[in-house]
Amino acid sequence: MSTEHTPKEYSIFQIAINLTITCFISGIIIAGVYFISHPVAVKNAAAKEMETMQVLVPEADKFTPIEGEEDWYAAEKGGETIAYVVPGETKGYGGKIGMLVAVNADGSVIDYQILVANETPGLGDKAGKEPFKSQIIGKTSDHLVVTKDASNKEDVQAMTGATISSKAVTKGVKEAVDGVVEYVGGVK
Amino acid sequence: MAEVKSNKELFNVSVSPHIRSKESVSKIMWTVNICLAPAALFGAYYFGLNAILILVAGVVSAVFFEWAVQKIRKKPVTVKDGSAFLTGLLLAMCLPPTLPWWMTIVGSFIAIVIAKHAMGGLGSNIFNPAHIGRAALMVSWPVAMTTWSKMTTAADVVSSATPLNVLKMQGHEALIDTFGNASNMYQALFLGTRNGCIGETCTVLLVLGGLFLIYKKYINWQVPVVMIGTVGILTWIFGGLVDPAGSLGFFAGDPLFHIMAGGLIIGAFFMATDMVTIPMTIKGQIIFAAGAGVMTVMIRLLGGYPEGVCYSILLMNCLTPLIDRFCQPKKFGARG
Amino acid sequence: MNSLWSEFKKGIIAENPIFVLALSLCPALAVTSSATTSLTMGLSVMFVITMNNCVVSLIRNVVNPKVRVPVYITSIATIVTVVQLALQAYAPALYDALGIYLALIVVFAIILARAESFASKHTLIPSFFDGLGMGVGFCVALVIIGVLRELFGAGSIFGVKLLGDWYNAPLIMILPAGGFMLIGYLIGGWKMLVQHMEKKEAERSEA
Amino acid sequence: MNTAIMVVLVMTGVGLIFGLILAFANKAFAIEVNPLIEIVEEALPKGQCGACGYAGCAAYAEAVVLDPDVPPNLCIPGKKPVADEVAEITGKKSAEVEPQVAQIRCNSGIAESTKKYNYVGIEDCIAASLVQGGPKGCQYGCMGFGTCAANCPFDALSMGENGLPIVDQKKCTGCGKCASVCPKHVIAMSPIGEPVSVLCNSKDKGAAAKKVCSVACIGCGACKKSCPYDAITVENNLAVVDGKICLEKCNNPICLEKCPTGAIVPLTEDAKKASVVIKEAAAKAKAEKAAQAAQAKKEEK
Amino acid sequence: MMKSFRGGVHPNDSKSYTASKPIETAPLPDKAIIPVRQHIGAPCSPIVAKGDLVKKGQLIATTDAFVSGNVHASISGKVIDVGDYPHPVFGTCLAIVVENDGKDEWVEGIPLKRDWQDLDTDSINKIIREAGIVGMGGATFPTHVKMAVPKDKKAEAFILNAAECEPYLTADHRMMLEQSDRIVTGVKIAMKALGVTKGYVGIEDNKPDAIEAMKKAFSGTGVEVVGLPTKYPQGAEKMLIKVLTGKEVPSGGLPLEVGVVVANVGTAAAICDAVTQGLPLIQRVTTISGKAIKEPKNILVRVGTTFEDAINFCGGFASTPEKIISGGPMMGMAEPSIDLPIIKGVSGILAMAEGESNTGTESSCIRCGRCLNACPMGLNPSMFSILGERGHFEEAVQDFNLLDCVECGSCVYVCPAKRNIVQYVKYCKAQNAAKKAAGK
Amino acid sequence: MEYFTLFMGAVVVNNFVLTKFLGLCIFFGVSKNLSASAGMGIAVTAVMVMSSALAWLIYNFILLPFGLTFMTTAVFVLLIASFVQLLEMVIKKYSPALYNMWGIYLLLIATNCIVLSIPLINVESSYGFLYSLVNAVGSGLGFALAIVLMASCREKLRLADVPKPLEGIGIAFIIAGMLALSFLGFSGMIG
Numbered sequence A: 001m002s003t004e005h006t007p008k009e010y011s012i013f014q015i016a017i018n019l020t021i022t023c024f025i026s027g028i029i030i031a032g033v034y035f036i037s038h039p040v041a042v043k044n045a046a047a048k049e050m051e052t053m054q055v056l057v058p059e060a061d062k063f064t065p066i067e068g069e070e071d072w073y074a075a076e077k078g079g080e081t082i083a084y085v086v087p088g089e090t091k092g093y094g095g096k097i098g099m100l101v102a103v104n105a106d107g108s109v110i111d112y113q114i115l116v117a118n119e120t121p122g123l124g125d126k127a128g129k130e131p132f133k134s135q136i137i138g139k140t141s142d143h144l145v146v147t148k149d150a151s152n153k154e155d156v157q158a159m160t161g162a163t164i165s166s167k168a169v170t171k172g173v174k175e176a177v178d179g180v181v182e183y184v185g186g187v188k
Numbered sequence B: 001m002a003e004v005k006s007n008k009e010l011f012n013v014s015v016s017p018h019i020r021s022k023e024s025v026s027k028i029m030w031t032v033n034i035c036l037a038p039a040a041l042f043g044a045y046y047f048g049l050n051a052i053l054i055l056v057a058g059v060v061s062a063v064f065f066e067w068a069v070q071k072i073r074k075k076p077v078t079v080k081d082g083s084a085f086l087t088g089l090l091l092a093m094c095l096p097p098t099l100p101w102w103m104t105i106v107g108s109f110i111a112i113v114i115a116k117h118a119m120g121g122l123g124s125n126i127f128n129p130a131h132i133g134r135a136a137l138m139v140s141w142p143v144a145m146t147t148w149s150k151m152t153t154a155a156d157v158v159s160s161a162t163p164l165n166v167l168k169m170q171g172h173e174a175l176i177d178t179f180g181n182a183s184n185m186y187q188a189l190f191l192g193t194r195n196g197c198i199g200e201t202c203t204v205l206l207v208l209g210g211l212f213l214i215y216k217k218y219i220n221w222q223v224p225v226v227m228i229g230t231v232g233i234l235t236w237i238f239g240g241l242v243d244p245a246g247s248l249g250f251f252a253g254d255p256l257f258h259i260m261a262g263g264l265i266i267g268a269f270f271m272a273t274d275m276v277t278i279p280m281t282i283k284g285q286i287i288f289a290a291g292a293g294v295m296t297v298m299i300r301l302l303g304g305y306p307e308g309v310c311y312s313i314l315l316m317n318c319l320t321p322l323i324d325r326f327c328q329p330k331k332f333g334a335r336g
Numbered sequence C: 001m002n003s004l005w006s007e008f009k010k011g012i013i014a015e016n017p018i019f020v021l022a023l024s025l026c027p028a029l030a031v032t033s034s035a036t037t038s039l040t041m042g043l044s045v046m047f048v049i050t051m052n053n054c055v056v057s058l059i060r061n062v063v064n065p066k067v068r069v070p071v072y073i074t075s076i077a078t079i080v081t082v083v084q085l086a087l088q089a090y091a092p093a094l095y096d097a098l099g100i101y102l103a104l105i106v107v108f109a110i111i112l113a114r115a116e117s118f119a120s121k122h123t124l125i126p127s128f129f130d131g132l133g134m135g136v137g138f139c140v141a142l143v144i145i146g147v148l149r150e151l152f153g154a155g156s157i158f159g160v161k162l163l164g165d166w167y168n169a170p171l172i173m174i175l176p177a178g179g180f181m182l183i184g185y186l187i188g189g190w191k192m193l194v195q196h197m198e199k200k201e202a203e204r205s206e207a
Numbered sequence D: 001m002n003t004a005i006m007v008v009l010v011m012t013g014v015g016l017i018f019g020l021i022l023a024f025a026n027k028a029f030a031i032e033v034n035p036l037i038e039i040v041e042e043a044l045p046k047g048q049c050g051a052c053g054y055a056g057c058a059a060y061a062e063a064v065v066l067d068p069d070v071p072p073n074l075c076i077p078g079k080k081p082v083a084d085e086v087a088e089i090t091g092k093k094s095a096e097v098e099p100q101v102a103q104i105r106c107n108s109g110i111a112e113s114t115k116k117y118n119y120v121g122i123e124d125c126i127a128a129s130l131v132q133g134g135p136k137g138c139q140y141g142c143m144g145f146g147t148c149a150a151n152c153p154f155d156a157l158s159m160g161e162n163g164l165p166i167v168d169q170k171k172c173t174g175c176g177k178c179a180s181v182c183p184k185h186v187i188a189m190s191p192i193g194e195p196v197s198v199l200c201n202s203k204d205k206g207a208a209a210k211k212v213c214s215v216a217c218i219g220c221g222a223c224k225k226s227c228p229y230d231a232i233t234v235e236n237n238l239a240v241v242d243g244k245i246c247l248e249k250c251n252n253p254i255c256l257e258k259c260p261t262g263a264i265v266p267l268t269e270d271a272k273k274a275s276v277v278i279k280e281a282a283a284k285a286k287a288e289k290a291a292q293a294a295q296a297k298k299e300e301k
Numbered sequence E: 001m002m003k004s005f006r007g008g009v010h011p012n013d014s015k016s017y018t019a020s021k022p023i024e025t026a027p028l029p030d031k032a033i034i035p036v037r038q039h040i041g042a043p044c045s046p047i048v049a050k051g052d053l054v055k056k057g058q059l060i061a062t063t064d065a066f067v068s069g070n071v072h073a074s075i076s077g078k079v080i081d082v083g084d085y086p087h088p089v090f091g092t093c094l095a096i097v098v099e100n101d102g103k104d105e106w107v108e109g110i111p112l113k114r115d116w117q118d119l120d121t122d123s124i125n126k127i128i129r130e131a132g133i134v135g136m137g138g139a140t141f142p143t144h145v146k147m148a149v150p151k152d153k154k155a156e157a158f159i160l161n162a163a164e165c166e167p168y169l170t171a172d173h174r175m176m177l178e179q180s181d182r183i184v185t186g187v188k189i190a191m192k193a194l195g196v197t198k199g200y201v202g203i204e205d206n207k208p209d210a211i212e213a214m215k216k217a218f219s220g221t222g223v224e225v226v227g228l229p230t231k232y233p234q235g236a237e238k239m240l241i242k243v244l245t246g247k248e249v250p251s252g253g254l255p256l257e258v259g260v261v262v263a264n265v266g267t268a269a270a271i272c273d274a275v276t277q278g279l280p281l282i283q284r285v286t287t288i289s290g291k292a293i294k295e296p297k298n299i300l301v302r303v304g305t306t307f308e309d310a311i312n313f314c315g316g317f318a319s320t321p322e323k324i325i326s327g328g329p330m331m332g333m334a335e336p337s338i339d340l341p342i343i344k345g346v347s348g349i350l351a352m353a354e355g356e357s358n359t360g361t362e363s364s365c366i367r368c369g370r371c372l373n374a375c376p377m378g379l380n381p382s383m384f385s386i387l388g389e390r391g392h393f394e395e396a397v398q399d400f401n402l403l404d405c406v407e408c409g410s411c412v413y414v415c416p417a418k419r420n421i422v423q424y425v426k427y428c429k430a431q432n433a434a435k436k437a438a439g440k
Numbered sequence F: 001m002e003y004f005t006l007f008m009g010a011v012v013v014n015n016f017v018l019t020k021f022l023g024l025c026i027f028f029g030v031s032k033n034l035s036a037s038a039g040m041g042i043a044v045t046a047v048m049v050m051s052s053a054l055a056w057l058i059y060n061f062i063l064l065p066f067g068l069t070f071m072t073t074a075v076f077v078l079l080i081a082s083f084v085q086l087l088e089m090v091i092k093k094y095s096p097a098l099y100n101m102w103g104i105y106l107l108l109i110a111t112n113c114i115v116l117s118i119p120l121i122n123v124e125s126s127y128g129f130l131y132s133l134v135n136a137v138g139s140g141l142g143f144a145l146a147i148v149l150m151a152s153c154r155e156k157l158r159l160a161d162v163p164k165p166l167e168g169i170g171i172a173f174i175i176a177g178m179l180a181l182s183f184l185g186f187s188g189m190i191g
């Protein structure tokens, strides 16, 4: 929709250079902003992760990355490892659910937090909240199974209308717990 | 307009033909209402007070919304033709008997105002209004829509889930257990003494109503036969494969159960036959019914919901304009 | 001055990018299940569109028509990337909430459309107001949708609980289906509003 | 720092590569299109009314750009500004476009006309006209089912209480769509501001016309005789006013007073006023004459 | 069981009013209004002027156009006017008005005696043309045109259309009972002219006496008399051909494409009169019926007699009629008055009492598909009404074969929403024709 | 089987238009008539597959190794815009008939969410090359399905007495809502 009425002729070079210059300038701008913002972003992200872990394991005073296992942390209190914070991932009703799970050395769940999820608000997203959460806390791998039988008090009761999310979250936590148990060497 | 009152001295002049059959839209609609009535009354009796409340709320609100929309749009009010009554009735019949009555009203608002009149009113809607209403309630309040009361009238069918739900979650054996034995189960399904939506349980009354409609030629027999047949055959073949208690192999399904459970009978006789939302030619209707049958089975066996009739009909409704396009009647004297 | 005001105003009501022009509809559904994300997205787009209009109106005479579209898109992409980087660094929570749609601002048709149909023909000042108006219109539309969906679907606005526990929120409002239908009716309502205003305008000019 | 340099490098590289590809493609795949078409289309009012004689605005845009014989002023709704713009874009000369509005050449509402039969059927003029010519007594008159109003792309017509369409002169662009759909050809396009017109379409002989309609033009020619500027012609038992002549010359519409049935009607405020004056004068003259006659009689006695 | 055609409807046939009434001859009118156009095709021009004296059977209007039908005086007397008069089909039409002189004299030369066996095809066709014979089944298509088989086509069979599927009408029925000789001779002549040996007579099985009579009359002629299932529009020629021969006339084609010529009972009788006695077509049998008629009758009436005269002969009105129809109730035209002349194609006049004819109030189509199932032409009538309502007539023509519609009215009859489909069809056809004309 | 699940999931269960709100501009803009929308569906699929392939290569061989992932958006959009423009020129030159059919939509594709988001999702989820392509084909066909259904519904409603203010885009949204409601029937079926 250019306003000139007669099309002009341009050489290949003219056209190409036009876009190149634009991109060059764009690159400079992006690079500049990146240069300033990137360190901040990295710092914030790290701080946030620490914060999350602190919430999960409030007693801990330090979190140290565990070597060999990506994104695993050992929660330490006074230099002693009291728990492990490990990432978990499963597939729920609305797709991927990512979470952080804090596991005791004895293989019981301390707490967990859902970081990324696309579960239905009001239904599946209750899996990260009470009262569902308190069902999971304290359980060990054996009892991290979802049941719909109301009389079964041992296992995890499915949330009404959101069995899929219940199962998914429970499975994610269970896998994290199993991982920790294996890492620690089968401590029971 | 220039229309002066018709003048007795002058003759009426219109284009031929000058005689018409006695069928009318309201006659058809009210007949369908009457054919549904026995099953609805049974539901009211069997499920008790709240069910009655839902039925009344559904019908009254549907009629009211239709009246209100037509008043607001300054169109001739046609609530007397019974189509809104029918939509309200069908909607209510497809709701669980424990639902709070006001949710029914929300459902009929969506059915009448959004699904029917936003698209231009009777005859223009693409989707089955009652099913849109039900599907909307289903996503809005999934918990309320899938909560079933414990039955009080018949002592031995105490269960808080619908048979299909039990089948999906616990398997066929558990299902039969809830009824005691297999013949008890079929009897309950046939007579309607089981858990389920208000109007969908009583197979025998629904079939009788449907047969009357077929006799009156208000619906084509092919539609319910093909839809029910497809579901029967497919569940027979594949039904055993997905039992939660472990695969039972091919041809191990329970077609009779699948046919009478859930909303298939009411769906096949009364909702897959809603002429407004299905293809016009017989050929198209058979495609529609077969497709709806396949979808029903897919949803029941593979999907997240225990019951699939409502969604299968809606999904086929989406395809109806396309089917209509490709299934025009064969014209007389077409070459080749 | 008057004409600048009208450049600004048209984008808000008479040529509202969402309700009237029906451009950039994806975010209108995807990020509007809460009022907060709607507002953030609205402001981001407002920033991008205004900035881009300015940039385009400045460079319009040196851009070769053969590569006009790629050049404009580069400009948009740069601005969006800057926003992305900034949000990631300074408001990570919002960055997460907007998800992939933040990146998709690049392709929101309304931005390129304004660049092509307005900024590339006008000078800086009108382009700025055009962009701002369109951006505000976009933002207003998003916030309206977001507020309604959050209010009905969760009983709150901007996360503040307004309706009490008695309110049994219908989930449909925050799901695709309800979003589509709500916007459908809002578009209808907007049309009536625009017509009403035009009538008023006509009456006024007559009087 | 490294990353930053890479950013610039990659961006520039990408720009260079795509730039080169596009530039090269531009040469290799160049074809001629006339960019003017789009520009012209942009300038048209997009009523898609077809008044230009083409299948819509885009079709006219294409024709006017590509065909040197197509004049730039065919868009009637656009009036002069659009014609000028199109002319400028295409480099053609823009002739004057005559501003026109629709005029309903039948003044016979429900009260003034007779009915042939009770029509039962589709409320549409074209459909009704297929049924024994339509229910109106006069076979030339407006049937009042409003097909013209329903087809006006600019919403300028509405149906009045008496069953005749009313033209909103402000909205009417003169596109002529209504005239083309009216099965009775009752609507004519006439110059804006025409002071008087014969609002009748009947080609029936006087007596026949009079029988079915109380405001019919009976073709008596009284108006024609009275008009000092020869603006009126009578053909097929129907008087037709040439509005342009009246507009230019006449400010004393004497014809109004001469019509025995009132088929000739003042349209503008001025004409209405003038008509009142004329009528009053005529009445006065008549009264005077009568008085004189009475006087004379008296005197005779 | 007879093969049937797809679709069709079963309206109440209402034939009992007149089925058992023998044909009565109506008195001559005081003046006959004879329109110059009583057929499909070119109008004739008058060849007499006001004041001329004419005799019965005298040619008074003619034309050179091939597709047309000569017009003859139906009574003897004086031409008192040549001018525009109301017409049952065209609204108004140029007509020649003859004042009866009461003598009822034939013009010179007729009746004559002629042995049809001696005549060849061309001379038979010439006689038919001169006699002004047009189809009396209602369509009034000039019969000589139909009989003229083009070189590249060959007729294989002749079909006598005696279905009379329209409710109320019994004229053909009575003719078959009372005038079988004329019909048989007419059919034989037509078959000779066409050079065919195969003939069929198709009669709906609600007229067993007529089937009986025809079987008797046609015995030994090689003409097969077939009782057909009673179903409207059994008498539509394409349906009739399909049922009798199993062949489908292609869309847009003429019966001759499947080697068939169809003619109505009245047409056959007229051919007989013309060929054996030289009589032109000046009278016809028609049914006057309907609840508002005092004494419904089948009458033999001269062309040009007004509806009013014919009705008066049947005792006048029993009650104020709501609607006057020329032809049957399914395809006939509603008329605004009874000051209309009976023309060659008027097979019946119906006066409908209040409530007898019922058109209902139109509401929106509910897509019930009844019209699709009723349409004998295999069309989708609901789309005609919907597209017509929105003005998309081109789409109706191109995508939905609107032009194949024969306007039989079956779809309208069954429609529960009382859609005026036939009117929409006419509307679309008219618009389409106008558009085509404008395009040329 | 994995590919099949991914494919079916993208076509119906997680239909991008009806559950993820992507590509709505074309979905509403070009669904007024059936043939145009079918053409558009094919065009989108084609562009999506080709640009997915290119984008995957660029990402995995340039951006990822050099740690430039934050520039993905900018590079991809430039890639798509140029690619689409190139395609437009080629088609215009060699098949004017094809160009007349969907040339006008090509520019729309360049600024369409779905075309950009599929490559983005592919690389973000670290899909392999073939997996990315299957995802692109599935998503494209899902888009085509949705737009064809939409167009057939809108063609039907063109003849209906839809309330004036809702005519056009408004009613299209309402239909889309109902389509989305119907497609919920597939939920939980795959993945």
Ligand SMILES: Cc1cc2nc3c(=O)[nH]c(=O)nc-3n(C[C@H](O)[C@H](O)[C@H](O)COP(=O)(O)O)c2cc1C
Binding pocket: A093, A094, A119, A120, A121, A123, A124, A125, A158, A159, A160, A161, A162, A163, A164, A165, A166, B138, B139, B142, B146, B304, B305, C171, C175, F184, F187, F188
């Ligand atoms: C709109 C909608 C959203 C849903 N969201 C979820 C969800 O987030 N998580 C979930 O487990 N189930 C969800 N469901 C329900 C499942 O599809 C399925 O019905 C349920 O998991 C069955 O479990 P129940 O036995 O607890 O009812 C949703 C259903 C609908 C209609």
Ligand SMILES: Cc1cc2nc3c(=O)[nH]c(=O)nc-3n(C[C@H](O)[C@H](O)[C@H](O)COP(=O)(O)O)c2cc1C
Binding pocket: E134, E135, E136, E137, E138, E139, E140, E141, E161, E162, E163, E164, E165, E166, E233, E234, E235, E236, E237, E238, E262, E263, E264, E265, E267, E268, E331, E406, E407, E408
């Ligand atoms: C729907 C329809 C019904 C018809 N019914 C009859 C009928 O009952 N009897 C009849 O003679 N012709 C009927 N016709 C006319 C025939 O199609 C055909 O024109 C006629 O048989 C030809 O003979 P004719 O030219 O001698 O009239 C009908 C036509 C149509 C379209």
Ligand SMILES: Cc1cc2nc3c(=O)[nH]c(=O)nc-3n(C[C@H](O)[C@H](O)[C@H](O)COP(=O)(O)O)c2cc1C
Binding pocket: E040, E135, E137, E138, E139, E140, E141, E145, E146, E147, E236, E237, E238, E254, E255, E256, E260, E261, E262
């Ligand atoms: C323009 C035209 C040409 C016709 N030509 C022939 C013809 O050559 N031979 C023939 O047998 N019938 C011919 N017909 C007659 C039709 O086939 C048919 O008999 C007539 O239209 C009346 O049929 P109906 O009463 O069923 O409508 C012609 C009809 C029309 C309108």
Ligand SMILES: Cc1cc2nc3c(=O)[nH]c(=O)nc-3n(C[C@H](O)[C@H](O)[C@H](O)CO)c2cc1C
Binding pocket: B028, B029, B032, B083, B084, B086, B087, B088, B090, B116, B121, B122, B123, B124, B125, B128, B129, B130, B131, B218, B219, B270, B271, B272, B273, B274, B275, B276, B277
């Ligand atoms: C046989 C038959 C079945 C019907 N089924 C339904 C139905 O399932 N849901 C509904 O809302 N209306 C139904 N109707 C009523 C009517 O068609 C409905 O209100 C329209 O869909 C509204 O336009 C039915 C009508 C008939 C005659």
Ligand code: SF4
Binding pocket: D105, D106, D107, D108, D113, D138, D139, D140, D141, D142, D199, D200, D201, D202, D209, D212, D213, D214, D215, D216, D217
């Ligand atoms: S005579 Fe003239 S004014 Fe009267 S109805 Fe006919 S056209 Fe109209």
Ligand code: SF4
Binding pocket: D104, D125, D141, D142, D143, D144, D145, D146, D147, D148, D149, D165, D181, D182, D183, D184, D185, D186, D187
């Ligand atoms: S002017 Fe013509 S189209 Fe308009 S209402 Fe009168 S007859 Fe109908």
Ligand code: SF4
Binding pocket: E374, E375, E376, E377, E378, E379, E380, E381, E404, E405, E406, E407, E408, E409, E410, E411, E412, E421, E422, E425
């Ligand atoms: S009138 Fe036309 S569309 Fe209707 S049934 Fe008869 S042939 Fe078919």
Ligand code: SF4
Binding pocket: E364, E365, E366, E367, E368, E369, E370, E371, E372, E381, E382, E385, E411, E414, E415, E416, E417, E418, E419
């Ligand atoms: S019979 Fe009437 S209501 Fe039924 S589909 Fe046909 S037109 Fe529509």
Ligand code: FES
Binding pocket: C023, C024, C025, C026, C027, C107, C108, C109, F022, F023, F024, F025, F026, F111, F112, F113, F114
């Ligand atoms: S905003 Fe997503 S396609 Fe336009």
